[in-house]
Amino acid sequence: MAPTAQSPLMEVEGVTVRFGGLAALSDVGLSIAPRSVTGLIGPNGAGKTTLFNVLTGVVRPQSGTVRFKGRQLRGHRQHHLAGMGISRTFQGLNLFGYMSVLDNVIVGADPLGRSRLPEMLTGLGRYQRDERELTDRAMSVLEEFGIADVAHALPATLPYGLQKRVALARALVSEPELLLLDEPASGLSGADMADLAATIRRCSRTMGVMLVEHHMDLVMDVCDHIVVLNFGQVICAGPPSTVQADPAVAEAYLGTPVQEAAGD
Template identity: 90%
Template sequence: MAPTAPSPLMEVEGVTVRFGGLAALSDVGLTIAPQSVTGLIGPNGAGKTTLFNVMTGVVRPQRGTITFKGRPLRNHRPHQLARLGIARTFQGLNLFERMTVLDNVIVGADPLGRSRLPGMLTGLGSYQRDERELTDRAMAVLEEFGIADVAHAYPSTLPYGLQKRVALARALVAEPELLLMDEPASGLSGADMADLAATIRRCSQTMGVVLVEHHMDLVMDVCDHIVVLNFGQVICSGPPSVVQADPAVAEAYLGTPVQEAAGE
């Protein structure tokens, strides 16, 4: 008997987004499997950021549905993602510059501070124990990323590559089931890029990962499945080998058919 395929972690179906008369996305769909890396690529203006913003609740589509673990997400907001089991990184770092590295990561473990607020106000209850547990969790993730030694530094004092690790540690400390990564390789050196690839592979052992990225070497290296957008529509979807061989993808990126580009 053939093994049963795992249920999708997230499904996007028939999503259409219009800004005035412009269709940023037209009937777009994708499926994210658990314990896999799904790449979302396309030329500038293809609709990647809009789709990412729909998935994270920043943009509301005019049509289409999003389900997470089989449940529809109709009115989710960015600040609710952690509670749903979804984490995201940003194109920019979005770190709190006046908080230490450790405190930045603790925010990821308890993004709204709800579990600590009553104790912080009264000094009663389990506040001190909860604070220790959050600190221990944050330090464990910093250890995993090899940056525990800068836990009490401020992000602005660190090299850019280390700041990127802090931002990723903050996203992962809540142990999400789905990680949405927006241009994580932007500004990284070759060595930092190799570390990022290893981190993405490690993450995919326990969660689904969506990677919006321009660095094709990274995408082809770490992704199990790739969705290609152009002018707001899906023009190709499949494993890296299929995407690399698709003439429509080459034309979208090169602006000319494959045969002409090759001189045929």
């Protein structure tokens, strides 16, 4: 895979976040290109989750800017993301246990459905037609993920790997321009991991993807560009080959200088 030369979908510049006297992020910058996969990695406590939360509107930085398609995001919230063309997954599944698999995915297709409440209550307007269209779109995505046969099951009755597919289907059914994946490989088996890698590659043909992940084999396999955080700062950024060869990255993960670790 080769990164696109087009303008970035999302740009982060000079982002700093402090919690009390602790700087969780210090002057962090990165960009996510269309039709490519950007990985965000780093040891525990490096600031990955904080940065992900900045991008999704959960955390407000003390300084710095976040731009999507050239427009600065100010005061955006998670429920604004779908309307902007951004979709995300969660570290946890965050599926609605009382709703069927199909209905969980429909929520992703129509995250602002509450605005149609009058039509839902009266049965008038375009509600019934829209509902059919949403159902058809959700079923199409479930078929693409190979789980259409469990559309009417409750998520909790399914194996964990299938629940992960449901969560990813829900994120993709809105056909976003940017997909933010928060540790999608956690808890997956080897076979499920291979399916996930194939899905991420397929997604990158039509959208930008940012992947926050601990599984380095997956990161190195699917990412075009990788950003490495340590103690809230970017210590390396580049293609997988550059990141793998950087001594600062090895030191951050091993906790000891590379030369010392090698016995030099």
